[in-house]
Amino acid sequence: MSALEIRNIHKRYGEVETLKGIDIALESGEFLVLLGSSGCGKSTLLNIIAGLAEPSGGDIRIGERSIMGLHPKDRDIAMVFQSYALYPNMSVARNIGFGLEMRKVSVPEREKAVRETARLLQIENLLDRKPSQLSGGQRQRVAIGRALVRNPQVFLFDEPLSNLDAKLRMEMRTELKRLHQMLKTTIVYVTHDQIEAMTLATRIAVMRDGRIEQLGTPEDIYDRPATLYVAGFVGSPPMNILDAAVADDGLRLASSGESLPLPVDFRNAVTAGRRVKIGIRPEALRLANMGMPGTRVTARVEVVELTGPELVATAKLGEQRITACLPPRTRLVAGLEHAFSFDEAALHLFDPETGRTLLPA
Known part of the structure; x- marks a missing residue:
């Protein structure tokens, strides 16, 4: 049974169809990158998985259960946003542990989970600071920590590095790769940056106009492009x-x-x-x-x-x-x-x- 299965997902806004039958089966521990230009439907698909939008047709399953109709908090999914979405009046420690606090996790257990997550992300020395006292890279680590501490079945990342400068993007790519190799988590990651896709993914879904142009390993996508679009989109300079x-x-x-x-x-x-x-x-x-x-x-x-x-x-x-x-x-x-x-x-x-x-x- 796949960890995450996306079955024939459609999305319409009136007469406009933005997703046109998406099928992807993701095994436990895979790192799937949804890659494409603006407007291709990748963020819409991520929002449907998260429960922030409803599809016009199709099904999404985690393990053996359908998550269609479930509230986002009941899907056992954690999402990291492009904008970090940190609470400015809370410390780093409370930002990371706030989701556990809302779930009535005991204080000792919550503090232990926050410390362990901070250790993994190498931000133990920042736990008492407020978000305004952090750099962009540090804020992104806190946002990732808030997702990690919940230990969900699936992690969703919506262009999490796009607000960082080139040097920080490279450092955070390495950090995300290290975390995935260590934790073997199942991740769906949205980006328009082909370097992020090639370096992070175990598989890439190249999307165009609401469809998947090609789904395969980074090597498949680069060495054996299925279409002219994939050939021209992946590679810098392009083919x-x-x-x-x-x-x-x-x-x-x-x-x-x-x-x-x-x-x-x-x-x-x-x-x-x-x-x-x-x-x-x-x-x-x-x-x-x-x-x-x-x-x-x-x-x-x-x-x-x-x-x-x-x-x-x-x-x-x-x-x-x-x-x-x-x-x-x-x-x-x-x-x-x-x-x-x-x-x-x-x-x-x-x-x-x-x-x-x-x-x-």
Whole structure:
């Protein structure tokens, strides 16, 4: 029996359908990230799980029981909000233990649970402070502690790191990963940040327009995108998408006319004359050297950007643009043509009409 099962969930607001049949089964201890751009339905789904919104159809089960119609406090779920939602007039200790206080847990038991939670989150020295005396990262730890102390069956996180600066986000990602590995809790986590999704999740559900585009491990999502949307949404810089056609001897790029090999995995899925979209990750491209194995293409470099750990080059291949992520000391000159190479196994093929991968099931 799954720890959390979402069955055919729909949500309508009048004539507008924001969730269009969501099905996910989550095993105990999984970390599921709902990933997508604003308006895709991920927060609506989280609110339905929490009991803050009612679905128009479908069922949600925790273990063997349906939680439809139950008040949020009766669902055995704890939620961490983007805004922290701490009580400003209470100490950190009371903020963490307030839920237990409302459940009439005894003072000694409550104090023990608060101390243990503070130890896990490394905030023992903050228990007597008020929220106004804390940094953003410390407030987020307190908000997480308030959820942890209840020991619920499922934790829900609604973009909890979006208010933090880049350094604190990275630190809190590491902290959340550490806590999940230690406690083996079941988590549903909403974000539009693909780095958070890739680093935290055991599985990712990429959502678009109220549907799940792809559900899989971070490796599946990144290495085997099921659709053009997933290919372009996950990855920074995003996957290069090029127009091409299948020829008798491989693939022919639109506008430049350069010839590429047809990857072995796709040879039974396409026929000559068919138009396709080719995808290739920027990091799969490298500056070609004479004698280097792999497929070569020549492109005119337009922009070169050093980010520190890598050199990001934007180049024009015929009338199409490609981005390459190269080692930081690569010698490139903007305005000149350079040869790039890659392995044919790095190519992805998509149907330009449906947007779905042409990789056989």
